[in-house]
Amino acid sequence: MSKVLARRGRRSAYRLVLLQAAVAGCVSLFFFAMWGVQYGLSALAGGAIAVLPNFVFATLAFSHSGAQASGKVVRSFFLGEAVKLLLTIVLFSLAFGLMKSSFMPLFVCYLLVLIVPWTVPLHFKQN
Numbered sequence: 001m002s003k004v005l006a007r008r009g010r011r012s013a014y015r016l017v018l019l020q021a022a023v024a025g026c027v028s029l030f031f032f033a034m035w036g037v038q039y040g041l042s043a044l045a046g047g048a049i050a051v052l053p054n055f056v057f058a059t060l061a062f063s064h065s066g067a068q069a070s071g072k073v074v075r076s077f078f079l080g081e082a083v084k085l086l087l088t089i090v091l092f093s094l095a096f097g098l099m100k101s102s103f104m105p106l107f108v109c110y111l112l113v114l115i116v117p118w119t120v121p122l123h124f125k126q127n
């Protein structure tokens with residue numbers, strides 16, 4: 001039973017990450033079409049900064065489930081959140097340090113992707 005719960009949670013989390021990636025791609029294409037390659041790449045970097053850490057969190061956080069493994073569940077969530085935060089910091093540093101990204105498209109796409117989980121009840125039917 002606990003494996004089923006972990007699998008169901010992981011599947012829902014991956015669906016959310018996939019939806020976030022789709023939003024990031026659409027926003028990046030919009031910036032590319034309206035303002036050119038530099039803005040499109042900056043928006044894509046902002047989307048990646050939001051999506052990649054969320055994927056890592058989903059993978060780590062839903063690795064355990066069940067009452068027998070409650071300590072492992074808590075540790076995996078804390079580890080997932082810590083890795084997510086550190087990865088976000090590293091990716092922002094890389095985007096501004098190596099890529100010389102434009103500020104506005106990067107943060108617009110980053111924030112739009114972060115808003116996606118708030119709208120999930122509108123997109124997914126609960127099973």
